[in-house]
Amino acid sequence: MENLDALNKSVDELDLEIGRALSFDEFGSSEASDIELIERARRWFEINLDKLHGAVCESEAIREHFSGIEAQKRNELLAAIIDALLKFGGFGTVPIASLAARVIHYGVERLCPNFQK
Amino acid sequence: MNQLSLEEALRLAGGAITANNKPNLISANQYLDMVSTLDSLGAHFTEILESADLAHIGGPLVLTNSPSFSCSAKVLPDGSFALFVPMGVPARLRVLARLLLRFWGKESRIRVVRSVFDNIPNEKDSVPPQLRPIFLEELTSDPYWNELNKLDESIEIDGTFETDVRELVHLGLVFMASHEFSHVLHGHFDLMSRARTEDLGIDQSALRKGMEVDADAGASAIAMRVLMKDVESAAKSHLDVSIATGWLRLAYVVTLIFAVTDSHRKFAYGYQQSYYNHPMVRCELFFSSATKSISGSKEAKQLWQKKSTEGWMKCVFALNDLTREAWSGKYGNLPDGVPHAPLHALLYGAGFGKTDLWTLEEMQKSLSLVNKIRAFLPIFTSRKMM
Numbered sequence: 130m131e132n133l134d135a136l137n138k139s140v141d142e143l144d145l146e147i148g149r150a151l152s153f154d155e156f157g158s159s160e161a162s163d164i165e166l167i168e169r170a171r172r173w174f175e176i177n178l179d180k181l182h183g184a185v186c187e188s189e190a191i192r193e194h195f196s197g198i199e200a201q202k203r204n205e206l207l208a209a210i211i212d213a214l215l216k217f218g219g220f221g222t223v224p225i226a227s228l229a230a231r232v233i234h235y236g237v238e239r240l241c242p243n244f245q246k
Numbered sequence: 247m248n249q250l251s252l253e254e255a256l257r258l259a260g261g262a263i264t265a266n267n268k269p270n271l272i273s274a275n276q277y278l279d280m281v282s283t284l285d286s287l288g289a290h291f292t293e294i295l296e297s298a299d300l301a302h303i304g305g306p307l308v309l310t311n312s313p314s315f316s317c318s319a320k321v322l323p324d325g326s327f328a329l330f331v332p333m334g335v336p337a338r339l340r341v342l343a344r345l346l347l348r349f350w351g352k353e354s355r356i357r358v359v360r361s362v363f364d365n366i367p368n369e370k371d372s373v374p375p376q377l378r379p380i381f382l383e384e385l386t387s388d389p390y391w392n393e394l395n396k397l398d399e400s401i402e403i404d405g406t407f408e409t410d411v412r413e414l415v416h417l418g419l420v421f422m423a424s425h426e427f428s429h430v431l432h433g434h435f436d437l438m439s440r441a442r443t444e445d446l447g448i449d450q451s452a453l454r455k456g457m458e459v460d461a462d463a464g465a466s467a468i469a470m471r472v473l474m475k476d477v478e479s480a481a482k483s484h485l486d487v488s489i490a491t492g493w494l495r496l497a498y499v500v501t502l503i504f505a506v507t508d509s510h511r512k513f514a515y516g517y518q519q520s521y522y523n524h525p526m527v528r529c530e531l532f533f534s535s536a537t538k539s540i541s542g543s544k545e546a547k548q549l550w551q552k553k554s555t556e557g558w559m560k561c562v563f564a565l566n567d568l569t570r571e572a573w574s575g576k577y578g579n580l581p582d583g584v585p586h587a588p589l590h591a592l593l594y595g596a597g598f599g600k601t602d603l604w605t606l607e608e609m610q611k612s613l614s615l616v617n618k619i620r621a622f623l624p625i626f627t628s629r630k631m632m
Contacts, residue, residue: 151258154320154321154435154438155318155319155320156318156426156429156434156458156461157316157317157318157319157426158318158422158425158507159315159316159507159508159522160316160508160520160521161314161318162314162316162383162384164383164384164385164386165312165314165316165383168260168312168386168387169258169259172257172258172260173258176254176258
């Protein structure tokens with residue numbers, strides 16, 4: 130259920146969580162502002178699009194769910210993306226549920242144009 | 247955490263600033279000044295690493311394309327380090343220095359009566375619109391640079407202050423980059439990794455706070471060292487330089503830095519969950535650590551005391567004069583119902599009063615924490631320090 134909460138968060142809220150996780154292993158001269166953390170998460174997301182594509186777009190489970198727009202389907206899609214991201218690995222301290230919700234906000238269709246073929 | 251390559255870490259920090267993508271408010275010459283400060287600092291840092299037998303961990307010091315006011319240090323996959331200085335640091339220092347130096351010699355010595363023990367919510371709303379790019383971090387790059395540029399263009403200041411402005415920006419960069427460099431030099435990354443797998447008998451939050459205080463103390467000593475070496479080197483080239491003016495400027499700009507840092511969080515106890523201390527405590531620690539770093543004669547220490555007190559006091563007076571201007575509506579009106587508040591968090595009380603004693607107690611606690619942390623840091627236990 131905790132994972133499903135991520136679906137109710139805005140893009141800014143998700144980016145803030147991701148930005149905080151990205152700052153986990155670095156030092157700064159003062160606390161980074163929310164806007165800086167959000168910007169950092171957006172840049173990270175852009176940098177990692179290829180990796181996310183690799184994790185999400187090869188998954189048959191996600192392909193089955195991606196077109197669903199009803200609440201139940203969105204929950205199933207979130208679970209499938211979390212599963213795919215965990216299997217793919219390599220996202221470090223970034224919270225996977227937030228990242229999966231962020232992928233849904235970004236658009237699975239947009240990330241995986243191959244699903245439309 | 248998977249360590250990012252330098253290229254990835256740099257992209258995450260906003261990318262490098264070059265002469266071609268710098269914000270318009272920074273002229274070509276100002277940009278070159280900033281780059282040469284980092285270049286010269288890089289040389290000083292290399293020398294310090296060499297003297298500590300740590301030359302192998304050196305890495306790039308990069309000016310990045312971000313309006314942030316927080317520098318950062320990152321470890322790279324090969325064990326070296328990258329230090330990132332966002333353009334928001336020198337740009338903000340420059341504009342605020344120009345705003346404050348207008349009051350030099352004309353201070354009204356107005357006193358803002360407000361206690362750090364007052365917990366007033368939503369203080370961000372009390373910053374007038376035109377000063378928000380200095381005291382708050384709420385805008386993304388493009389609107390940020392436009393707003394800061396508008397403020398900069400509205401400042402009327404005698405051109406003779408330009409040398410002081412440039413020197414303040416230079417010394418501000420020296421201090422802030424030295425904080426990040428201290429994390430590297432003192433081995434904080436290794437200690438943080440160690441604490442993840444080993445019980446060091448100190449909780450993670452205290453450990454992290456101690457490392458930040460240790461970095462502030464390190465930055466104070468390094469900034470004093472860099473300034474002294476630069477003055478000695480300039481004197482050898484027969485340039486008209488004086489350590490007294492350098493110390494005055496360093497004290498002024500460090501006070502200015504802590505006036506901007508966390509300015510919306512003025513409440514004394516608003517830092518209990520933070521890795522950082524209240525800016526007043528951080529500022530006090532700078533003066534204490536810088537004083538300890540002077541190894542010269544009694545006269546040298548007395549000169550530092552005199553010039554640093556003057557720099558601190560002049561900066562606080564100017565900050566209060568800027569607050570007075572803000573309250574007069576010069577920088578735009580506040581939303582209906584929002585009360586005026588001081589712009590900065592340096593809300594000093596009476597000597598030996600409640601605020602003063604709290605500041606000193608917090609500083610003592612911090613120094614005690616630093617001593618605990620340093621017991622885990624090889625650079626202090628093997629006495630390889632500078």
